[in-house]
Amino acid sequence: MNWKFVALPVLAVVGIVAAAITVIKQNKPLPAPLPVVPPVASPYGDRVSGSGIVEPSSELIELGAPVSGLIEEVVVQEGQRVARGEPLFVIDRRSLKAQLTGSEARSAAAEARLAQAKALPKAETLAQAQARADQARAAVADAQGRLDRLMAIGEAGALSRNERPTREFELANAKARLAEAEANLGFVRKGTYPEDLRVIEAEAATARAETAAIRTELDRCIARAPIDAHVLRIDARPGQYAAAGPGAKTQMTLGDVTPLHIRVDIDERDAWRFSDKGKAVASLRGGRQESYPLTFVRRVPLVLPKRTLSGENAERIDTRVLQAIYRFDRDDVPLAPGQVLDVFIEAAAVPEAPAAAPADAPAAPSAAPAQGNGG
Amino acid sequence: MRAIAIKMLFGDSAKFYGILLGLAFATLLIAQQASIFVGLMSRTYALIEETPQADLWVTDPTMLFVDDTKPMQVTALQRVRSVGGVKWAVPMFKSLLVAKLPSGARQLCDVVGVDDASLIGAPAKMVQGDTSVLRRPDTIIIETRGARTRLAQPLNPADPAGPKRPIEVGEELELNEKRAVIGGIAETKPTFQAVPTIYTTYSRAIGFSPANRRTLSMILVKADSPEEIPALRARIERETGLAVYTPRDFAWKTIDFWMKQTGIPINFGIAIALGFLVGVAIAGQMFYNFTLDNLKYFGAMKAMGATTPALLGLVALQGAVAGALGLGLGLGVTSFVGLSIPEDKLAFKMTWHIPVIAAGAVIFIVVAASSFSMRKVAKLDPAEVFQG
Numbered sequence: 001m002n003w004k005f006v007a008l009p010v011l012a013v014v015g016i017v018a019a020a021i022t023v024i025k026q027n028k029p030l031p032a033p034l035p036v037v038p039p040v041a042s043p044y045g046d047r048v049s050g051s052g053i054v055e056p057s058s059e060l061i062e063l064g065a066p067v068s069g070l071i072e073e074v075v076v077q078e079g080q081r082v083a084r085g086e087p088l089f090v091i092d093r094r095s096l097k098a099q100l101t102g103s104e105a106r107s108a109a110a111e112a113r114l115a116q117a118k119a120l121p122k123a124e125t126l127a128q129a130q131a132r133a134d135q136a137r138a139a140v141a142d143a144q145g146r147l148d149r150l151m152a153i154g155e156a157g158a159l160s161r162n163e164r165p166t167r168e169f170e171l172a173n174a175k176a177r178l179a180e181a182e183a184n185l186g187f188v189r190k191g192t193y194p195e196d197l198r199v200i201e202a203e204a205a206t207a208r209a210e211t212a213a214i215r216t217e218l219d220r221c222i223a224r225a226p227i228d229a230h231v232l233r234i235d236a237r238p239g240q241y242a243a244a245g246p247g248a249k250t251q252m253t254l255g256d257v258t259p260l261h262i263r264v265d266i267d268e269r270d271a272w273r274f275s276d277k278g279k280a281v282a283s284l285r286g287g288r289q290e291s292y293p294l295t296f297v298r299r300v301p302l303v304l305p306k307r308t309l310s311g312e313n314a315e316r317i318d319t320r321v322l323q324a325i326y327r328f329d330r331d332d333v334p335l336a337p338g339q340v341l342d343v344f345i346e347a348a349a350v351p352e353a354p355a356a357a358p359a360d361a362p363a364a365p366s367a368a369p370a371q372g373n374g375g
Numbered sequence: 376m377r378a379i380a381i382k383m384l385f386g387d388s389a390k391f392y393g394i395l396l397g398l399a400f401a402t403l404l405i406a407q408q409a410s411i412f413v414g415l416m417s418r419t420y421a422l423i424e425e426t427p428q429a430d431l432w433v434t435d436p437t438m439l440f441v442d443d444t445k446p447m448q449v450t451a452l453q454r455v456r457s458v459g460g461v462k463w464a465v466p467m468f469k470s471l472l473v474a475k476l477p478s479g480a481r482q483l484c485d486v487v488g489v490d491d492a493s494l495i496g497a498p499a500k501m502v503q504g505d506t507s508v509l510r511r512p513d514t515i516i517i518e519t520r521g522a523r524t525r526l527a528q529p530l531n532p533a534d535p536a537g538p539k540r541p542i543e544v545g546e547e548l549e550l551n552e553k554r555a556v557i558g559g560i561a562e563t564k565p566t567f568q569a570v571p572t573i574y575t576t577y578s579r580a581i582g583f584s585p586a587n588r589r590t591l592s593m594i595l596v597k598a599d600s601p602e603e604i605p606a607l608r609a610r611i612e613r614e615t616g617l618a619v620y621t622p623r624d625f626a627w628k629t630i631d632f633w634m635k636q637t638g639i640p641i642n643f644g645i646a647i648a649l650g651f652l653v654g655v656a657i658a659g660q661m662f663y664n665f666t667l668d669n670l671k672y673f674g675a676m677k678a679m680g681a682t683t684p685a686l687l688g689l690v691a692l693q694g695a696v697a698g699a700l701g702l703g704l705g706l707g708v709t710s711f712v713g714l715s716i717p718e719d720k721l722a723f724k725m726t727w728h729i730p731v732i733a734a735g736a737v738i739f740i741v742v743a744a745s746s747f748s749m750r751k752v753a754k755l756d757p758a759e760v761f762q763g
Contacts, residue, residue, distance in 0.1 A: 004385050008395075012700045015707020019406075022710040022725045030564075031499060032427040039463035039493040039597075042456065049456030267450035269615075270457050285492040306450060319448045342456070349459065350614055 040283040040342045043291070046349040048273050050321075052264040052282055054339045056255025057327070058229060063252045065242035066220050067091055071251075078234050082225040088252055089236045091221040100214045107207035114204045120191035129181070129188040136178035143171035229254040232337055259331055261297060264324045264343045268303055271322035278346030280326055285342060292333050294326035294343070376681070380689040383669055384696060390668065391697075393661040398701020398737055399708065401654025405647050406709040406725070406733045412643035413729065414722035419633050420626035421564040422469070422487070426496050429595035430604050432625045433464070433611060436618040440632035441625060442485075442568060444469045446589035447617065454615045455594050460607040462597040465490035468580040469592040471570065474526075475549035476542070478535050482525050485572045486550070488580025488592075495595060497561075497574055503544050504559025509576050514558035515548070520719045521571025522560055548573075550583040565719045567633070651736055659744035662697065666690065666748035670755060678757035687749050694745035702737045706730055 042049065065071075070092040076082055147167040192200075236242060236251040243249065262282055266274050280294040300323040326343070328335070335341075385391055417424070422441055423432070433455055435445035455464045468488030473481050489496035489509070497506040498516060508514050517526060527539035528546070548555045555575070563572060575583070581590045596619075598607045608619045620628060634640045666673075673686055713723040 005381075008700050008704075011707065012703025015703035015705070015710065016730075018710035018714070019706035019725065019730045022713055023727050023730065025714075026724045027726055030424055030427050039465050039490065039495060041463050042461070046459045047457060049453045051453060265450070265453070267448075267454050270454055273457070319450050321450065344456070347457070350610075 040285065042344040043281055044279070044344055044346045046347055047278075047344045048266055048270050048347040050264040050266040050270075050324075050343050050345070052262040052326070052341050052343040054260055054262050054335050054337050054341065056229070056232070056257045056337050057259050057261045058227060058254075058256035059261075060232070060337065061226060061229065061254040062250040063088065063223055063226075063254060064248045065091055065236075065244045065251050066223050067217070068244045069221070069242065071236050071238050071240050071242050072221075073238055074234060074236050076231050076234070076252075078231050080231045082229060082231060082254070084225055084228050086225045088223045088225055088231070088254075089234075090223070091242060093218055093221045096214055096218050096221065100211065100218065103207070103211045103214050107204070107211045110200075110204035110207040114197075114200045117192040117197050117200045121188050125188050126185075129185040133178065133181040133185045136174065136181035139174040140171065140178045143167065143174040147171050223252070225254060227254075227256065229256045232257075255337055257337060260328050260333060260335060260337065262294065262326050262328065262341065262343065264326060264345070265306055265321035266324065266345075267306075268320045268322060271303065273347040273350070274299075274322060274324065274345065275347055276324070280343060280345040282326075282328075282341040282343045285340065292335075293329045295329055297325045297327050299324040376676070376685070376689065377692060379672075379676075380692050381696060383672060384665075384693045387665060387668065390661055390665040394658050394665065394697045395701050395704065397654055397656075397658030397661060398698060398740065399705040401650050401658065401740065402702050402705025402733045402737055403708050404650025404653060405736055406706055406729050407712065408643050408646040408650065409729045409732065410709065410713055410723050410725045411721070412639070412647075413726055414724035415567065415639065416630045416633065417724045418565055418567040418722055420629045421566045423622050423626050423629070425498060425563055426467075426595060427622070428495050428597065429622065430598045430601070431596040431608055431611065432620045432622065433594035433596055433615070434592075434618050434620070434625075436616070438618060440629035442469070442629075443632075444592040446587060447591045447594075448589055449591050451591055451615065451617060452594055455596060455611060455617070458607070458611050458614050460599050460603055460610060462599045463493075464594050464596045465493055465495045466577050466591050467496050467593040467595055468577050468584070468590060470580070470584055472550050472573075472584060474555070474571075474573070476526060476528065477546050477548070478528050478532065480535065483570050484521070484526075484550075485566065485568065485570050486580050486583060487572060487574050488577040489574060490595075491576045491578050494576070498563050500562045502560045502562050506559070508558030509574070509579075511556075511558055513554050513556050513579070514575065515555045515579075516559040516561050516574040517542070517557055518561050518563040518572050518574075520563075520565060521573075525571045551585060553583055555583065565722065651740075654736065654740045655743065658697075658701065658740055659747075662694065662741070662744040663747050663751075666745075666751055670751065673752050674755055674757045674759060677755060683753050686752050686755075690745050690749050690752055694741040694748075698737045698741035702734055705737075706733065 068091075071089055072092045073090040075087045075089060082088065147164075147170075150163055150167050231252065232255050233253040234251075235249065235253075242251055264280075276296040276299065280296065281291045282294055283291040303320050303322050306319050306321040324345075420441055433451070435447050438445045452464060452466050455461060466488075467490070468486070470486055471483055472486045474484045475481055487496065494506050494509055497509065498518065501516075502519055504516070506516065509516065522541045522543075526542040526548075528542050529535045530538050530540050542557065544557050544560060546557050548557070550573075555573070561574065566572060584590070594617075596607075596611065598604045604621065608621065611617065611619045673689075676686060677683070710725065713721070713725060716723065
């Protein structure tokens with residue numbers, strides 16, 4: 001009977017202790033795991049925060065192919081610095097080169113014809129015509145002489161009566177030949193007529209223009225750097241087909257990376273607090289806790305739909321953002337265009353509740369539909 | 376005289392054990408059911424508990440509970456970061472997605488995307504690997520329960536219905552036709568919806584999810600100073616128009632939702648009430664009978680000169696002893712059950728309220744039962760005892 005007096009209270013105490021242990025054990029708050037990297041914190045008390053994308057100071061220049069065709073050659077490499085006008089890549093030029101050969105031949109022919117026309121009269125032809133004229137003149141003199149001699153003999157003879165018309169006829173004939181020879185001489189001496197020369201000249205000019213056009217087309221096959229910049233990305237590969245025209249694929253991306261800029265997206269509902277006078281700083285998102293001071297460059301006057309680059313094919317537009325562009329103060333920032341950073345910009349404090357109410361009120365209705373449509 | 380009272384109580388074995396059993400059983404029922412109820416409810420906000428780094432949770436104002444993700448605009452994060460007094464703010468993605476398992480089976484999973492840089496929100500207790508595996512491409516972290524149960528793979532690939540083994544690190548799932556490699560396994564608190572949880576980075580989680588315009592489920596905020604939290608909460612609400620909760624409020628909002636939307640509170644309420652009734656009926660009745668049976672001894676003591684208050688004290692003592700023993704045994708069995716069954720098999724969470732409530736119920740039963748007994752003893756005429 002004795003065991004009951006001990007065992008039961010002991011059991012009961014054990015039970016209560018067990019309950020206490022359970023309560024303590026099950027209600028311990030979970031330990032907070034240390035963050036792998038501390039999240040980005042703002043250095044300013046009152047600020048506007050935005051996400052910024054690093055871009056070249058020239059902005060990104062996305063070059064398409066100037067003409068459609070196979071890519072013949074890629075002249076530059078990624079990261080290379082190129083001067084304005086330097087060739088970047090070349091579109092297949094074989095057919096244009098063939099056309100150029102034909103056109104150049106045609107042009108040469110036209111030029112030759114022109115030279116030929118300009119070279120008239122030829123000395124030989126002129127001499128020949130002159131000789132013919134001289135010959136005709138001699139024939140006239142001869143005929144005149146014969147007639148004169150006949151007339152000197154007298155007019156009595158029957159022979160002379162028969163001879164005279166003959167001689168006169170010979171003279172007229174010789175004179176006519178002379179006129180013909182002299183006309184011919186005049187024609188030969190004149191060379192090419194100006195009207196004909198103009199036609200030939202025009203033909204030559206057309207041929208030249210055709211050649212020049214083909215040369216221009218050939219030059220257009222070479223994509224050139226529009227400004228002094230760095231080659232940031234090359235999508236063009238020799239042998240690939242590059243289409244030209246609106247919506248065509250970007251073949252090469254250029255940009256001037258000295259200095260780097262950062263384009264900061266600020267939500268339209270925070271935009272009213274943004275001031276270009278405020279100090280600004282950009283922080284790296286992962287890995288390193290470094291931040292870089294920024295200097296204001298300009299703001300985009302148009303508020304744009306935000307583009308969320310999600311890695312999906314479809315871009316998602318959610319809200320509208322004010323874009324402000326800042327320059328990195330340091331030139332040697334270890335950043336590259338396209339990188340996304342968190343940006344904090346010093347801003348005016350938000351007025352406390354009573355003052356804020358009227359300021360918020362007009363903003364709310366205009367913000368609401370934009371939010372609903374979401375762009 | 377007190378010793379006599381205790382001997383009296385212990386002496387009548389049948390009745391004594393009856394009383395004890397009744398009280399212990401009532402305690403067990405009340406404490407057990409209440410603990411399971413609390414355990415079940417605490418599962419609804421497991422994610423909040425798992426992420427103790429956050430001082431405040433920012434959500435869409437229409438969000439009803441923690442799993443009810445109503446994504447916000449992506450710029451909401453920047454707007455919250457713009458609020459003065461915010462030390463840091465990180466995004467969190469949460470959504471149910473269907474995963475295709477290596478065996479080809481499909482399983483709904485709860486995908487949690489944590490901040491890419493700081494990995495805040497990633498599970499604290501890793502069993503295999505560590506959270507930095509999320510830095511590797513296409514990597515996810517799963518939890519032990521999911522690995523053992525819903526995500527388990529058949530031992531023999533040709534027999535998908537056959538015995539299974541837990542899925543392992545290095546195996547690949549497919550989320551929306553995108554590759555997801557298991558990089559680590561974590562131990563997390565069981566969730567109410569009991570679907571496997573997959574942890575990955577925020578940006579990767581967006582990649583896994585079908586195209587939605589809005590992707591930001593929640594924002595976790597740390598205050599510059601802990602004292603400032605209530606003021607900061609009001610400021611964020613005012614400046615952004617979003618809903619802001621402390622972890623405690625968010626948990627309660629979630630519990631509220633489930634309490635109102637499901638029959639769980641009524642079911643458990645009935646069970647607890649039954650426990651209480653059993654206590655009253657068995658233990659109260661037995662205790663009264665026990666006093667009646669022992670009335671002759673009380674009469675004898677009265678005849679020997681014991682005053683009525685002294686006798687009532689004895690009854691109270693008997694009641695107190697029986698109550699304490701019953702309560703102790705009942706809580707002991709409850710705790711034993713609660714501690715011995717693994718957390719993922721039984722939702723069991725005993726808060727300090729539960730033993731207190733159980734004790735209150737036992738005190739009520741004992742007081743009620745002994746007051747009847749006391750009336751009998753008080754009215755007792757010693758002469759009656761000797762007449763019988």
